[in-house]
Structures are given as structure tokens and as C-alpha cells.
Amino acid sequence: MTSELVARAAARLTWVRSRMTLLAAVRAQFAATQPFAGHRIGMSLHIEPKTAVLLETLSAGGAEIVATGNHGSTQDDVVAFLREQGMTIFGSRDDTLEQHHANVAAVVAAEPDILLDNGADLAAGIIASGRAGEIVGGTEETTSGGYRLRAEMAGHVPFPIVVINDSPLKAIGENKHAVGQSVVESFMRITNLMVPGRRFVVAGYGWCGRGVAHYLRALGAKVAVVEVDDIKAFEAALDGYRVANILDLAEWGEVFITATGHPQILGTEFFDVVADGAMLVNCGHFPWEIDVPALRACSTSTTEIDTAIERIDLPGDRHVTLIAEGRMMNLAGREPKGNSIESMDLGFLLQALSLERVATAAGTLEPGAQPVPDTINREIARRMLAAMNADR
Incomplete structure (x- = not known):
């Protein structure tokens, strides 16, 4: 059964990967520069084919990956594929909410030093664990997570978290x-x-x-x-x-x-x-x-x-x-597809370059929640316009 799941995900990823040209370029760049060498990235984000391409990109840059999905959206074939690639992935589509919380706790217990968060669940877990001082920094994908970081966790996050949803591009x-x-x-x-x-x-x-x-x-x-x-x-x-x-x-x-x-x-x-x-x-x-x-x-x-x-x-x-x-x-929902491949190519490029900034220059960022640096926004806008052939 596992081999069937891996084969199914591999076939799906062939299509998705071929349409995520922005991440393909940065994956080659990361393979050469290795910005995440020596870092363990803990992720809590929907696990589906487009996310798998992001994780491949981070792994190419030297990152060790330990991750879980979000409740109810995990795709089991993608989990099997990522595990086959040597990544530590917790969770399945049928997990109860209680099991999902246990999966998040397992990611926290794996002691990542960089966070890729969605809803601020990992940030909350890290703070509760007393390990906040060991975190280099991270990213937060959502508006909902940004609210939590700036409200209930305000003043308790001593490391920088770039809120991807603050980007005008996203x-x-x-x-x-x-x-x-x-x-x-x-x-x-x-x-x-x-x-x-x-x-x-x-x-x-x-x-x-x-x-x-x-x-x-x-x-x-x-x-x-x-x-x-x-x-x-x-x-x-x-x-x-x-x-x-x-x-x-x-x-x-x-x-x-x-x-x-x-x-x-x-x-x-x-x-x-x-x-x-x-x-x-x-x-x-x-x-x-x-x-x-x-x-x-x-x-x-x-x-x-x-x-x-x-x-x-x-x-x-x-x-x-x-x-x-x-x-x-x-x-x-049934047969979930999520956002379009091209839009997530853009969104995950924001993630990749923001995480690179955290890994290589965290000292240039302020502690706590903050927007994507303007230089990253503008660089990605230029790359996206070129990829779209917008001048034709």
C-alpha cells in the first residue's frame, strides 16, 4: 500500500513540479549555496503536492525537515512520498483534532531551530516548551497566525517571524x-x-x-x-x-x-x-x-x-x-486541490526566500511578527512578471 501511495504522489508531483518554475530556479540556487545547512526546519502546514515541492526546495538547501500537516487537509500519498525522501513527517488525513495536536507537539519535541508555521501552532508550542531562546526565527503563513502572534503571543516571541500573509504579493x-x-x-x-x-x-x-x-x-x-x-x-x-x-x-x-x-x-x-x-x-x-x-x-x-x-x-x-x-x-473537502499551482509557486517562493533571510541574516530582523522585507517582495514581483511573460 505504501509503495502505491508513493507512486501516486510521484506522478502527481511530476505535473506540479513542472509548473512551479519559480521554485525550480531557487531550488537550483539553494543547492549551490546551502543556506540551511546545519538547520532543522519544523513545519506545520497543509501537506499536499505543492507543499512537497517547497520542502524539496528547502531540503536541497541543506535543511533537515520535520513536519506535520494541518487538521483534515493532509494527503496521505504525499506524506508517504516525503517519508521516502528521508523527511520526518507526522500525521494522516484521518487524524482526530487530538492527534493533530499530538503531531504538532511531536514537531516541537524534535527541537527544530527554524519554524515554518501556519496558524502559529508551532510558535505557541515552542513558547510553552521553554525553548523560544533556541529558535533562530521562522515564517508564519496566515492572517490567523499573524493575529495570534500579535495578540496572545505579543511580547513572548524573542525571535523574528516573517508573516508571509503581510506581503502584498500574497x-x-x-x-x-x-x-x-x-x-x-x-x-x-x-x-x-x-x-x-x-x-x-x-x-x-x-x-x-x-x-x-x-x-x-x-x-x-x-x-x-x-x-x-x-x-x-x-x-x-x-x-x-x-x-x-x-x-x-x-x-x-x-x-x-x-x-x-x-x-x-x-x-x-x-x-x-x-x-x-x-x-x-x-x-x-x-x-x-x-x-x-x-x-x-x-x-x-x-x-x-x-x-x-x-x-x-x-x-x-x-x-x-x-x-x-x-x-x-x-x-x-472532497478531492481537495487548494490554491492554483502558479499562485503557490509565488507564495512558496516568498516562504523560501524569507526562510533564507532568517537562516543567513536573522540579526537583520526584529524579534516578533513582521512583514516580508520589501527587497524580497520586489525581487519576487520581478521574477513573477518575467515568468508570466507579462510584457507580451
């Missing part, structure tokens, strides 16, 4: 266009329903929410936006969306998509008034934007329709449909 290329495209595509693939003419409510008008709203409307959906930030709400209104409170839209919306990074966006008060038949979808990193425990607590019965579709009956002869258990739909 915001535009990966969050707006790649997340927007993949969330809408995943909704259609999982539910097999039409988008045109359907009423969608997007909670959050950050870069991911903008992208989701943009691609929904491009396919003919009716879209409303919920946004607590006055300026972003103003922007959404000028972009032509209906802008209102989530409770005011509870009876109007047919599909509710959360994209905020914050917990309990859809909670008990919303469940009490949401229209019969509404679909609930999350595309944020943590499975907390839809308060699934509260939803289950107020339900009268539940029925699994498919591996990523669940009917939840509510009082008053109503029901809602929960997609992918409230986890990140485009990576946790």
Missing part, C-alpha cells in the same frame, strides 16, 4: 485570486450546485473575502458582504456589493462563506434565525469561524449526506447544510 496573487478561485471551484465541485443566480453572503472583506466575492459575482451570483471594519465595508459598497449585518442577511442568504480569521462569526444568535436550507462554508484557516459545537448543540438531528456534506436539523422545522465540518473547504 494578498493579491494567492489570497484574492487563488483563494477566491479555489473556494468557488470547491463549492461547485463538492455540492454540484449552480452559482449563477444564487444568493451568497461573504463574511469578511479582507483579501480572501474580496477574492471569493469577486469570483462568485463573475459567475453570476448575487453577493452580499458582511464587514465590521468601516473602511472595508465602504470599499465593498463601492465595489457594488450589498453590505449589511450578518443577522440582517440571515434570511436572505442561501450560502454563507466565512473568511475573517476570527472565531464564532456564525454563532447561536445566527443559527436561531438563519433561513431554512442555508449552506454554511468556511475558508478561514481555523475551523472556528462557524461555531460548529454550538450548531450541533442546538440541532435536533444530523445526517451525513456525503463525506463533506452534512444536514443539520434545527428547531422550527428548519435545517442547514454544513460543508466540510466547518474546516477550510478548499483543502478539507
Whole structure:
């Protein structure tokens, strides 16, 4: 079975690797310069084919890899392939949340000195372990992790963490266009329903929410936006969306998509008034934007329709449909594809060059969460424009 998984992943990676030309160039560069020689990189990030190409790139630069995926998004064939390459990988797709936390703890226990984090789980584990002083630095992929680093962990991170999501390149290329495209595509693939003419409510008008709203409307959906930030709400209104409170839209919306990074966006008060038949979808990193425990607590019965579709009956002869258990739909749903290959080539180049800066020049960076250095952003923008043949 393991050999079959490895062969399957190898075939998939042949295609993915061939389309990630930016990482191919930096992989050759790292093989020559060995920026990670003597370093152990601990990773907590979705384990799928594009991530495997990033890990190959870091390994080519001399890094020892110890890693785990995120809950519900790990692809077992990719795990088997990476283990075959000599990397220490924890976790499987069927892991419970408790097992996922144990996997994160195992990465922390392996004593990495550089972190590649997603949601700040590793940073939190390192701080709790008392080993923060041994960390050279790291990166954080997400908005959600950036919030944690700058709020609950503020003042407790003595090493630099470059927040990849602060990069305007990631915001535009990966969050707006790649997340927007993949969330809408995943909704259609999982539910097999039409988008045109359907009423969608997007909670959050950050870069991911903008992208989701943009691609929904491009396919003919009716879209409303919920946004607590006055300026972003103003922007959404000028972009032509209906802008209102989530409770005011509870009876109007047919599909509710959360994209905020914050917990309990859809909670008990919303469940009490949401229209019969509404679909609930999350595309944020943590499975907390839809308060699934509260939803289950107020339900009268539940029925699994498919591996990523669940009917939840509510009082008053109503029901809602929960997609992918409230986890990140485009990576946790059936046959997950995630963001486009080209967008992750861009995003993972940000990761690779930021990690190189941490490994070779951590002293030039401030302790704590910080944005990608401007020099890296501009270098990658030039490389991306060239790769796109944008002048033709």
C-alpha cells in the first residue's frame, strides 16, 4: 500500500513540479549555496503536492525537515512520498483534532531551530516548551497566525517571524485570486450546485473575502458582504456589493462563506434565525469561524449526506447544510486541490526566500511578527512578471 501511495504522489508531483518554475530556479540556487545547512526546519502546514515541492526546495538547501500537516487537509500519498525522501513527517488525513495536536507537539519535541508555521501552532508550542531562546526565527503563513502572534503571543516571541500573509504579493496573487478561485471551484465541485443566480453572503472583506466575492459575482451570483471594519465595508459598497449585518442577511442568504480569521462569526444568535436550507462554508484557516459545537448543540438531528456534506436539523422545522465540518473547504473537502499551482509557486517562493533571510541574516530582523522585507517582495514581483511573460 505504501509503495502505491508513493507512486501516486510521484506522478502527481511530476505535473506540479513542472509548473512551479519559480521554485525550480531557487531550488537550483539553494543547492549551490546551502543556506540551511546545519538547520532543522519544523513545519506545520497543509501537506499536499505543492507543499512537497517547497520542502524539496528547502531540503536541497541543506535543511533537515520535520513536519506535520494541518487538521483534515493532509494527503496521505504525499506524506508517504516525503517519508521516502528521508523527511520526518507526522500525521494522516484521518487524524482526530487530538492527534493533530499530538503531531504538532511531536514537531516541537524534535527541537527544530527554524519554524515554518501556519496558524502559529508551532510558535505557541515552542513558547510553552521553554525553548523560544533556541529558535533562530521562522515564517508564519496566515492572517490567523499573524493575529495570534500579535495578540496572545505579543511580547513572548524573542525571535523574528516573517508573516508571509503581510506581503502584498500574497494578498493579491494567492489570497484574492487563488483563494477566491479555489473556494468557488470547491463549492461547485463538492455540492454540484449552480452559482449563477444564487444568493451568497461573504463574511469578511479582507483579501480572501474580496477574492471569493469577486469570483462568485463573475459567475453570476448575487453577493452580499458582511464587514465590521468601516473602511472595508465602504470599499465593498463601492465595489457594488450589498453590505449589511450578518443577522440582517440571515434570511436572505442561501450560502454563507466565512473568511475573517476570527472565531464564532456564525454563532447561536445566527443559527436561531438563519433561513431554512442555508449552506454554511468556511475558508478561514481555523475551523472556528462557524461555531460548529454550538450548531450541533442546538440541532435536533444530523445526517451525513456525503463525506463533506452534512444536514443539520434545527428547531422550527428548519435545517442547514454544513460543508466540510466547518474546516477550510478548499483543502478539507472532497478531492481537495487548494490554491492554483502558479499562485503557490509565488507564495512558496516568498516562504523560501524569507526562510533564507532568517537562516543567513536573522540579526537583520526584529524579534516578533513582521512583514516580508520589501527587497524580497520586489525581487519576487520581478521574477513573477518575467515568468508570466507579462510584457507580451
